[in-house]
Amino acid sequence: MSVLANPRTENARPTANSKPVIRKRRSPTGESPVIRWGRRISLTLIGLFALLPIYWLIVTSLRKTETVFEFPPQLLPVNVTFEHFGTIFGNGDLLRFLLNSILVSVITAISSVLIGMYCAYSFSKFRYRGRRSLMFLILCSQLFPHVLLLITIYGLFSALGMLNSYPALVLAFTTFTLPLCIWMLKGTFDNIPDELIEAAKIDGANQFVIIHKILFPLAAPGLIAAGLFAFVRGWNDFVFALTLSGDATRTLPPGLVTTYLNEFSNRWPELMAASLVAALPVLAIFMALQKYFVAGLGAGAVKG
Amino acid sequence: MTLTATRPPTRAKGVTFFPYLLMLPAITLLAAVVIYPLLGALGDAFFERSLLREGRTFVGLDNILHAISADLWPLAVTTLTFAVPATVAPFLVGLVAALALNQKMRGRAAVRSVFLLPWVLPGVVVSFLWLWIFDANYGVLNGTLRTAGLIDTNIGWLDSGPGAMLAVIVARTWGTFPWMMVMLLAALQSFPGELGEAGRVDGANAWQRFRHITWPGLRPVASIVVLLEFIWNFQHFDTIYVLTGGGPANATTTFSLAVYETAFDGFDLGMAAAIGALWLLMLLPAVAIYLKSEHKS
Numbered sequence: 001m002s003v004l005a006n007p008r009t010e011n012a013r014p015t016a017n018s019k020p021v022i023r024k025r026r027s028p029t030g031e032s033p034v035i036r037w038g039r040r041i042s043l044t045l046i047g048l049f050a051l052l053p054i055y056w057l058i059v060t061s062l063r064k065t066e067t068v069f070e071f072p073p074q075l076l077p078v079n080v081t082f083e084h085f086g087t088i089f090g091n092g093d094l095l096r097f098l099l100n101s102i103l104v105s106v107i108t109a110i111s112s113v114l115i116g117m118y119c120a121y122s123f124s125k126f127r128y129r130g131r132r133s134l135m136f137l138i139l140c141s142q143l144f145p146h147v148l149l150l151i152t153i154y155g156l157f158s159a160l161g162m163l164n165s166y167p168a169l170v171l172a173f174t175t176f177t178l179p180l181c182i183w184m185l186k187g188t189f190d191n192i193p194d195e196l197i198e199a200a201k202i203d204g205a206n207q208f209v210i211i212h213k214i215l216f217p218l219a220a221p222g223l224i225a226a227g228l229f230a231f232v233r234g235w236n237d238f239v240f241a242l243t244l245s246g247d248a249t250r251t252l253p254p255g256l257v258t259t260y261l262n263e264f265s266n267r268w269p270e271l272m273a274a275s276l277v278a279a280l281p282v283l284a285i286f287m288a289l290q291k292y293f294v295a296g297l298g299a300g301a302v303k304g
Numbered sequence: 305m306t307l308t309a310t311r312p313p314t315r316a317k318g319v320t321f322f323p324y325l326l327m328l329p330a331i332t333l334l335a336a337v338v339i340y341p342l343l344g345a346l347g348d349a350f351f352e353r354s355l356l357r358e359g360r361t362f363v364g365l366d367n368i369l370h371a372i373s374a375d376l377w378p379l380a381v382t383t384l385t386f387a388v389p390a391t392v393a394p395f396l397v398g399l400v401a402a403l404a405l406n407q408k409m410r411g412r413a414a415v416r417s418v419f420l421l422p423w424v425l426p427g428v429v430v431s432f433l434w435l436w437i438f439d440a441n442y443g444v445l446n447g448t449l450r451t452a453g454l455i456d457t458n459i460g461w462l463d464s465g466p467g468a469m470l471a472v473i474v475a476r477t478w479g480t481f482p483w484m485m486v487m488l489l490a491a492l493q494s495f496p497g498e499l500g501e502a503g504r505v506d507g508a509n510a511w512q513r514f515r516h517i518t519w520p521g522l523r524p525v526a527s528i529v530v531l532l533e534f535i536w537n538f539q540h541f542d543t544i545y546v547l548t549g550g551g552p553a554n555a556t557t558t559f560s561l562a563v564y565e566t567a568f569d570g571f572d573l574g575m576a577a578a579i580g581a582l583w584l585l586m587l588l589p590a591v592a593i594y595l596k597s598e599h600k601s
Contacts, residue, residue, distance in 0.1 A: 032510070034510070035510050038404075039403075039404045039407065042400045042401070042404045043401070043404045043405070043415065046397060046400065046401045046404075046419065046481075047415070047418065047419070049397070049478065050418065050419050050421060050422055050478070050481075050482070051418065051421070053422070053433050053434070053437060053478060054421060054422070054425075054433075056433070056436070056437060056444055057429075057433050057436075060436065068442070069442050071441075071442065071447060072447040072448075072450060072451045073442065073443075073444045073447040073448075075444075115329045115330050115333060116330055118326040118327065118329065118330070119326060119327040119329070119330035119331070121326055122323040122324070122326035122327040123327070126322075126323035126326075128320075128323050128324070131323075134327070134331065136595070136599070137334075138334065139595070139598065140591070140595065141334055141338040141339070143535055143587075143591045143594070143595075144338065144342055144584070145539035145559070145560060145563075145580070145583065145584070145587070146539070146541070147539070147541055147560045147563045147564050147567075147580070148341075148342065148345050148563060148577075148580040148583070148584065149337075149338065149341040149342060149345065150341075150564075150567070151341070151344075151345045151348065151563070151567050151573055151576055151577055151580065152340065152341035152342075152344030152345045152348070153337065153341045154355075154567075154568075155344070155355075155573065156340075156341070156344075171333075171336075171337055172337065174333055174334075174337055175334075175337045175338050175341075178330060178333060178334060179334070182330060207322065232424070235426065236426040236427060236428075238426075238427055238428050238541070238542045238545075238546075239541050239542065239545075239564070243568060252426075252428075253426055253427070253428035253429075253542075254428075256428055256429075256432065257428060257546060260432070261546065268436055268439075268442070271432055271436070272432075272433075272436065275428075275429040275432050275433065276429075278426055278428070278429055279424075279425045279426060279429050282424055282425070282426065283421070283424060283425075286417075286420070286421075286424045287417075290417050290420070
């Protein structure tokens, strides 16, 4: 870790030469040794805190069952095996949970972006009565406890005979994906200059053409980022999926809980393997698109 | 959406219903899945209503009075015992990480994305992982502490109230400090670097520079992330449900666990809604402060 805090990268800073006041004991970055070591030590400690549990998740999933229950635990991978991944993929239930997760999260992402983008366009490019209040209301809707909303949603879906169906899950997931998508997409559209739209109007383009042929292609990276956010939020959801899905429609998070919670005494490596499978799509998306994730955090997470 | 195709372009300034039309699908959907359920749940607080049978009976304030006398204070105390440390700890870890990363160095982007990993994992995976780490018999935490000679016998972390609370707070801290780090780092990087440089030239030490230069600039963002994290923790469900199920002996039963269990294990929707209404009332000041600060910015 200490190599990551290499101070030499900033040693060409002109101020170091032009200001003779800087004391001799300082490094070329102007940091005192205390600060430099403080930085290195804290990064190392936080890095260990962040990574050791993930390391433990992977190592446990790769280990033969009998070595997992040795005491004290072996910290290095010994007797590496992929048998637990075989077990979980051989288990029809988990495979079904996986396919359900893919199906429900993809539909949630697509529908949230489709519905959210028109709303975001309206908020971004028009000025009208009630616009700010509605945006405010959408922000508020992120702050209510999901469990509380679930009481009525459950009753409503039960009355409509929609429990244990895919549309029920997609609709419920929309409560938290749609506001997020609208806020993120509004930010994206705000960055597209109004002059482009004005110019298209002068050329005789109607709103349909402006929206679909000009605005959305320009906003494509933002639309993809918002869709991936919605996908990840849908993929990770637990409490709506636990309550509204049945055996046939259950997604991975509640599936893992119903399969393993309370009966995992000797199935830890299998559970860790299944957890890794549940985490991998999200990790892959994150790795590929972390730039958007970090930018989207500002636009999406804080603003709702 | 085909409606928009048939409309001529709106050139005229002034009132037009086109922007309303654009947002109609989204607003309708949110009304159906957020506003209606919220009002519905609040309404249910005044009825005796069970999941097991149709219909409901008006009982006035009975549910609410009963919830106040029986559950409110223990639940509020447990919820705050979780929510306050689970907000402060990730904030401090995230702040230290952000300050340490707010310096150009090789591999900073890589370190930042590695630190973000815990935040990306599904909540259920985070909970299972920490359930395994805290496991009394085979968990790596007891194993490491015993190997290091710090303890003689295994500790049943999840078997005692304080141990279980500690476990959910640690798991939650692990899962959310990266978000704090990214938000604070973004704020740090938006201020001009010359300020710190000037402070250094004037002979301010690191603490004085942090106290008088960095912190005042960071405070607006810090207060928003802390408030938002507190609001989320006040209603957090996943980690607690999987890690402790609210136990042992209700030691980790927060409002969200209580509402869930009353509604879906006890089938008492009216009582669940009453607890939920009181919970919302306690959450309201924090929400109001957040919305006010957001409105200003």
